[in-house]
Structures are given as structure tokens and as C-alpha cells.
Amino acid sequence: MRTLITGGIVVSMDPAVGDLARGDVLIEDGVIVEVAARVDAPDAEVIDATGTIVLPGFVDNHRHSWQTAFRGAGADWTFPEWAAAMHGTVKPHYEPEDVYAGTLLGRLEALHSGVTTMLDWYHVAGSHAHEDAAVAALRDAPGRSIFCLGAGWGTPDPVDADLRRVRAELPGDGLVTMAVGLRGPEDTGMAMLARELELAAELGLRTSLHIASDGTRRPIADLREHNLLRDTTTYVHATGITDEELRMLADADASVSISPDVELKMGFGSPMTGRALAAGLRPTLSVDDVPSVAGDMFSTMRTAFAVQRGLDGGLRSRDLLEFTTVDAARSCGLGERAGSLTPGKDADLILLRADDLTVFPVTDPVATVVSAGHPGLVDTVLVAGRVVKRDGVLVDVDLAALRTRLLESRDRIAKAAGVPLDGTWRPRGDQDR
Structure with a gap:
């Protein structure tokens, strides 16, 4: 050995x-x-x-691998269009087998491109069978994976039972462990967010939360006012957050995950890499979703690097490599x-x-x-x-069979959802996410 x-x-x-x-x-x-x-x-x-x-190996601390079957379909989509397409149109037609195929191929793709650790941010909802399919796929991929269980967007119901059930299956001593995907206060209110944070702490789990501001809100300040900032939470995107709020995150010893390609293409605004550093945070980088962008960390690093250098000439190559290795591992609780x-x-x-x-x-x-x-x-x-x-070449992986499964999954979902696969699909972007 x-x-x-x-x-x-x-x-x-x-x-x-x-x-x-x-x-x-x-x-x-x-x-x-x-x-x-x-x-x-x-x-x-x-x-x-x-x-x-x-x-x-690279560490990607925020990726939604269940969407792998629709790779490239959303390269031209805005964020509202992506939300309408993936959450409003195709997600209702996902069966557990579809979750398994997308998650497995997505995790293998990441592994193939050097991502040894990946946090899989699951928000397909559906059923216990859907959750179990995602966990099974991560176990069947020979990487270090974190199953981040989140409820579907707009789902107001408590998730206590689901979190406890899956936690019992993932005690934390194997290659596949668990985290909690928090819903934002705009979805469930501060009381529910507080409840989910309390349960995560009880179960010994780290948390991840998508957060951003359009300039009219101060979400981080609101969380601090309610005593809900945690050093065990990774705040995803954080676009539009003020410098003062970024310093609040630094004071809380929290983490920020930046997905530069998605943020720029979907209209989130400039990635917060340089501003996060200036506030005392160590940024981390993530892919987010492959319907819209490439699924490798090389592309992610290069975009973050070029954008920040174009803004202020800041950052050095080693910074980017740290963001995707030591800093990202620390954000997942794996720094040791x-x-x-x-x-x-x-x-x-x-x-x-x-x-x-x-x-x-x-x-x-x-x-x-x-x-x-x-x-x-x-x-x-x-x-x-x-x-x-x-x-x-990936070892002991039958890629031909897996490719067939994923294509069959994509075609079945597309047919059920009534969406074309010829490059003409332009979803309406007026649905709630």
C-alpha cells in the first residue's frame, strides 16, 4: 500500500x-x-x-450536477431564462434515474478534469428516491464528494426529516459526505433559515447559501442582524454585496464561492474576487452549472483571473490556484x-x-x-x-454505457417537457426561480 x-x-x-x-x-x-x-x-x-x-487535485465547492444532460443548452441564456428552463420546465419531469445519470456523468466529468473534491449542490427535490439516486451516483464515482442537500427553490416546507434521513446514510467517514443547501430568507423567511442552520449544527454539517443583491437590499446585514452569519457557511456568488457586508462575512470567518463564468454570462455582474480579497476573505471558485458553462476549473480560474486583472491589475497566478485548492478545501471543512x-x-x-x-x-x-x-x-x-x-483514461468506467444512459435521459425529459434539442430552445424568463 x-x-x-x-x-x-x-x-x-x-x-x-x-x-x-x-x-x-x-x-x-x-x-x-x-x-x-x-x-x-x-x-x-x-x-x-x-x-x-x-x-x-482541484476542489469545486458548488456545482449542480443533476443538470449535466442539458450541457450547452443554456450558453445563451440569462439567469431568468435558465431558472425558467431548468427549474420551471425540465425539472418537473426528472425521475430518479435521470438524477442518477446526470449526477454520475457530471461527477465523472469533474474527476476527468482533475476535480478530486466536489460539492454537489442538489436542488431537484422530487422524492426520497431522487435524493437516494443522487447519493448513489456520487458513491459510484470514485471521487471525494459532498452531497449538499437543498430543497427546491420556492419550497416552503421544513426539510428536517429529509436532512436527518440522509444524514443517517452519510455518517461522514467515507469519500461521500454531506452538507446542507440552505434556502434564502427570500424563499422561506428568517425563522426557517434559522431553523435549518440550527439543525445543520446539530447534525455537524456545513452549509451553503446562494446570495446576491440588486443594490436595493442588504442581505448579509440582514443575516447579521438576526445573528445568522456562520463560519460554517459558504455564501455562493455574493454579487452586488457591499464592501461593508463583505467585511461582515470576513469577520464571521465565512467563505465565498465565486462562479465567474456563470455570473458574467447570466447577468449577475462582475465576480467579487478582488473585492472579497480586499475585505479580508479568501475567495473560492466553482463551476455552478454545465448547461451554461464549461465544467472544468481551468476555465473557471482563467475567467476569474482575466476579469480581475482587467479591473485593477490585481491577483497573481498562485492566488487562483490557492482559491481552487487550499482555500476551497478549507471552505468544505476539509482543510486538514x-x-x-x-x-x-x-x-x-x-x-x-x-x-x-x-x-x-x-x-x-x-x-x-x-x-x-x-x-x-x-x-x-x-x-x-x-x-x-x-x-x-478513467479507470474501470464504462463510458459508452453511461453516455447511452445520459442521452436516453435527456431525450425522454425533453420530449416530456416539450422542448427542442436543435439549438432553438429559448425559454421564457418571466417565471419565478
């Missing part, structure tokens, strides 16, 4: 370990035990990392287990081809990953020391 990754360019994301122009990583029983220029381990299985960049190549942490790591013509020659590995990286570079992926992708 010893594995030696040898001869790669090591980007540890741990200041105490540093970066190595040529380094080795020794893994024992799924845990990193040594990172050094040379490691002597004659009894270990060897993974030759020559010609690769070795770095911690993931996010860096640190002895004692779980061996969640990826090997990127450094000899690929799109990145060769690699002069600065961090800058190369952020400015020119793409999923095609992901050669090898390990989760808890287990190789789940080797030589560019």
Missing part, C-alpha cells in the same frame, strides 16, 4: 513544503507521508511522473485532509502533462496551469491514494 510518484515538477501549495523542480511524493495507505526532491522507497509501486506537473501536498493529508492529487504542445515548455508551472491549462492535460488522478485516472 505504498506508492511513489517520482520525477515530476511538484507544486505542493504548502509553503512549508514549497515547490520542487524535480520531486517525489510518497503515499502510504492513502496518505501523503513524504514530499522531497528524492525519496527512497524501494518497496513502493512507482508512478513515473517525468514530464508532468504534480499538484493537489485535502488542498495541498502536505505530509499527513490524504493523497488527492493530479498529474498534468508538461510536455503537451499547448503548454511546452513549462517555465513557471503555476502560471502555466492557470493561464494555459485545460482538461486534456490531466494524465493521472489519485483520490485517497487510489488511481482513478491513468494515462488520460
